[in-house]
Amino acid sequence: MPEPTINENPHKRLNLLTGEFVLVSPHRSKRPWQGQVEETSADQRPEYDPNCYLCPGNQRADGTLNPDYKDSFVFVNDFSALLPDTQSTFIDEDGLLIAETERGICRVIAFSPRHDLTLPEMEVQDIKKVVDLWHQEFVELRRNDWIKYIQIFENKGAIMGCSNPHPHGQIWAQSSLPVEIIKEDIQLRAYFEEHQRSVLADYIDLEERKDERLIIANEHFVALVPYWASWPFETMIVSRRHVQDISQFTDQEKEDLAKTIKELTVRYDNIFNTSFPYSAGMHQAPVNSEDQKHWHWHMHFYPPLLRSASVKKFMVGYEMLANPQRDITAERAAEIIKEQSTTHYKAQ
Amino acid sequence: MPEPTINENPHKRLNLLTGEFVLVSPHRSKRPWQGQVEETSADQRPEYDPNCYLCPGNQRADGTLNPDYKDSFVFVNDFSALLPDTQSTFIDEDGLLIAETERGICRVIAFSPRHDLTLPEMEVQDIKKVVDLWHQEFVELRRNDWIKYIQIFENKGAIMGCSNPHPHGQIWAQSSLPVEIIKEDIQLRAYFEEHQRSVLADYIDLEERKDERLIIANEHFVALVPYWASWPFETMIVSRRHVQDISQFTDQEKEDLAKTIKELTVRYDNIFNTSFPYSAGMHQAPVNSEDQKHWHWHMHFYPPLLRSASVKKFMVGYEMLANPQRDITAERAAEIIKEQSTTHYKAQ
Ligand SMILES: O=P(O)(O)O[C@H]1O[C@H](CO)[C@@H](O)[C@H](O)[C@H]1O
Ligand SMILES: O=P(O)(O)O[C@H]1O[C@H](CO)[C@@H](O)[C@H](O)[C@H]1O
Numbered sequence: 001m002p003e004p005t006i007n008e009n010p011h012k013r014l015n016l017l018t019g020e021f022v023l024v025s026p027h028r029s030k031r032p033w034q035g036q037v038e039e040t041s042a043d044q045r046p047e048y049d050p051n052c053y054l055c056p057g058n059q060r061a062d063g064t065l066n067p068d069y070k071d072s073f074v075f076v077n078d079f080s081a082l083l084p085d086t087q088s089t090f091i092d093e094d095g096l097l098i099a100e101t102e103r104g105i106c107r108v109i110a111f112s113p114r115h116d117l118t119l120p121e122m123e124v125q126d127i128k129k130v131v132d133l134w135h136q137e138f139v140e141l142r143r144n145d146w147i148k149y150i151q152i153f154e155n156k157g158a159i160m161g162c163s164n165p166h167p168h169g170q171i172w173a174q175s176s177l178p179v180e181i182i183k184e185d186i187q188l189r190a191y192f193e194e195h196q197r198s199v200l201a202d203y204i205d206l207e208e209r210k211d212e213r214l215i216i217a218n219e220h221f222v223a224l225v226p227y228w229a230s231w232p233f234e235t236m237i238v239s240r241r242h243v244q245d246i247s248q249f250t251d252q253e254k255e256d257l258a259k260t261i262k263e264l265t266v267r268y269d270n271i272f273n274t275s276f277p278y279s280a281g282m283h284q285a286p287v288n289s290e291d292q293k294h295w296h297w298h299m300h301f302y303p304p305l306l307r308s309a310s311v312k313k314f315m316v317g318y319e320m321l322a323n324p325q326r327d328i329t330a331e332r333a334a335e336i337i338k339e340q341s342t343t344h345y346k347a348q
Numbered sequence: 349m350p351e352p353t354i355n356e357n358p359h360k361r362l363n364l365l366t367g368e369f370v371l372v373s374p375h376r377s378k379r380p381w382q383g384q385v386e387e388t389s390a391d392q393r394p395e396y397d398p399n400c401y402l403c404p405g406n407q408r409a410d411g412t413l414n415p416d417y418k419d420s421f422v423f424v425n426d427f428s429a430l431l432p433d434t435q436s437t438f439i440d441e442d443g444l445l446i447a448e449t450e451r452g453i454c455r456v457i458a459f460s461p462r463h464d465l466t467l468p469e470m471e472v473q474d475i476k477k478v479v480d481l482w483h484q485e486f487v488e489l490r491r492n493d494w495i496k497y498i499q500i501f502e503n504k505g506a507i508m509g510c511s512n513p514h515p516h517g518q519i520w521a522q523s524s525l526p527v528e529i530i531k532e533d534i535q536l537r538a539y540f541e542e543h544q545r546s547v548l549a550d551y552i553d554l555e556e557r558k559d560e561r562l563i564i565a566n567e568h569f570v571a572l573v574p575y576w577a578s579w580p581f582e583t584m585i586v587s588r589r590h591v592q593d594i595s596q597f598t599d600q601e602k603e604d605l606a607k608t609i610k611e612l613t614v615r616y617d618n619i620f621n622t623s624f625p626y627s628a629g630m631h632q633a634p635v636n637s638e639d640q641k642h643w644h645w646h647m648h649f650y651p652p653l654l655r656s657a658s659v660k661k662f663m664v665g666y667e668m669l670a671n672p673q674r675d676i677t678a679e680r681a682a683e684i685i686k687e688q689s690t691t692h693y694k695a696q
Contacts, residue, residue: 006448081673201444316627320650
């Protein structure tokens with residue numbers, strides 16, 4: 001372990017992807033907790049739930065019936081936040097009220113017909129089918145030339161606002177770049193212009209050499225706790241190949257991605273012997289846009305739990321008004337994730 | 349109501365203070381909810397709790413006894429995230445691992461000896477004493493020439509990570525500028541340099557003329573739902589006078605601020621007949637720094653509730669990875685807050 005002094009004292013670390021700092025308070029992890037404790041769900045679900053609007057054959061909010069699907073299943077969100085047919089208009093009142101309509105398409109992906117199987121509990125070959133569907137959806141959505149960005153993500157667990165326990169993810173595709181993508185675009189581009197290299201390629205090389213935050217390193221992917229992680233057990237999967245988006249992955253890479261997701265999420269579930277909640281999603285190059293070579297495919301996992309299955313990290317007052325803050329260091333979090341078995345606790 | 353088309357369609361609005369957009373999906377507020385429901389506390393607390401480390405005379409984590417205080421009471425946080433004596437050091441490994449120690453002072457303010465009284469339940473004259481203490485602490489903390497920013501804030505309610513139900517706030521003072529302050533600094537400065545006016549002064553003038561998002565307008569302060577609010581019932585208090593920080597307020601202004609906080613938080617509690625949770629805090633000019641004329645004192649309120657005392661807005665997957673998103677419009681939220689009585693529901 002180099003840098004012993006800084007890692008034991010309050011410090012801030014630069015997020016290479018956003019250009020923003022995170023505040024780290026390593027000495028603070030012994031703080032007692034008298035605050036909110038989450039309900040932990042028994043996590044015993046039936047394979048099929050007649051009241052679930054995602055299970056095969058059931059009725060959805062708009063009255064249509066789901067097909068009797070066998071693998072994963074995709075449909076347009078019945079309560080889409082973005083709509084494809086919004087007419088373009090904008091407002092600028094004295095430079096003070098500035099607004100613009102936004103067009104988009106929101107889709108939902110049920111990961112499998114099984115109401116009870118989260119990603120870590122699925123077989124690698126079934127996760128591979130989800131990866132294939134992500135790929136297919138990405139390619140199909142970008143055929144709309146007005147779509148500029150496609151966000152593929154999952155909210156896992158009620159604590160992460162997941163509105164239906166049937167394992168599923170979402171895709172929101174839209175006509176302009178979201179704020180987090182604008183930030184990453186600026187950072188990735190600046191490094192690429194200076195070094196003619198992807199910053200994430202150089203970063204994962206360094207992380208492999210140091211081996212302090214690395215969790216998984218297989219042929220095509222690396223999973224690690226980023227040096228600048230904000231959430232206690234935040235991780236990132238990065239492709240070894242410097243590609244811009246999922247459409248460039250070979251079949252072998254997609255298989256490896258399925259394996260990486262499986263291993264990472266099994267380790268997550270094993271930390272507290274619970275279905276580990278998170279929001280996760282890929283960051284990829286904007287679509288239908290020139291000059292995106294600086295982008296490098298990666299996937300973020302933002303899990304909220306801190307001390308146990310029922311005590312989470314609150315990103316509240318100071319964090320909302322001033323700066324993200326964490327207590328346990330990224331290195332300690334990586335150690336804990338690495339100590340976990342790669343066999344799911346329910347199967348042990 | 350002008351701009352009818354844009355306000356009924358998915359659109360994004362520019363946050364003048366951060367330069368970032370928020371996505372608004374007005375058509376989506378009818379979405380059904382099968383997700384997480386929060387526990388609502390009975391909110392019956394004793395005036396004094398022998399196990400509370402904030403009540404007068406009780407023992408704190410570090411063993412010291414609280415004085416038998418009569419008004420508000422301030423002390424150094426026993427689990428401070430920032431420490432004053434951290435030695436300055438930094439890391440830059442290949443431009444990829446970048447970190448720097450941070451010095452600071454964290455304090456806690458018990459708002460009153462009463463374990464059961466939140467700000468909306470306190471008398472204006474007692475809230476005024478809290479404002480006076482904020483003022484006094486601000487002036488005292490900035491005497492340390494190494495302190496560059498002072499964040500005064502409150503996490504209210506267990507859902508906002510408040511770790512002790514005895515009503516209290518916090519102050520984190522630190523040696524560099526937090527990320528949200530850096531963003532506001534850039535935006536406020538740019539407008540001031542172009543117009544020789546505070547953007548917030550021009551903005552509240554416009555909001556008073558339009559009267560669509562205004563909640564309170566008294567002699568010295570305005571409270572409103574900002575055009576770019578992200579949280580469902582987010583509000584902002586802005587001083588009419590273009591001053592940089594709380595130390596410039598007259599006694600009359602501090603009294604008016606106490607009244608404004610009282611009225612706003614009473615209205616909040618009345619929306620769902622519950623102790624309305626939020627994180628709130630002031631944004632003020634950096635201290636011990638030249639050239640801060642562009643700053644204009646204001647206070648943000650970020651409340652998480654959306655549909656009821658137990659269903660909150662989740663800022664999760666899309667919001668964390670891509671862009672903050674809201675369902676009900678700022679205008680509708682302002683209407684709801686304005687409809688509320690200014691007498692607290694417990695006193696009705
Ligand atoms: O200091 P407290 O009340 O123990 O802690 C609370 O506020 C802090 C500052 O916003 C956060 O870092 C913590 O996550 C939250 O639980
Ligand atoms: O679309 P869902 O699952 O109903 O809703 C969930 O994910 C959305 C996208 O992150 C959020 O806007 C919602 O707040 C959350 O509850």
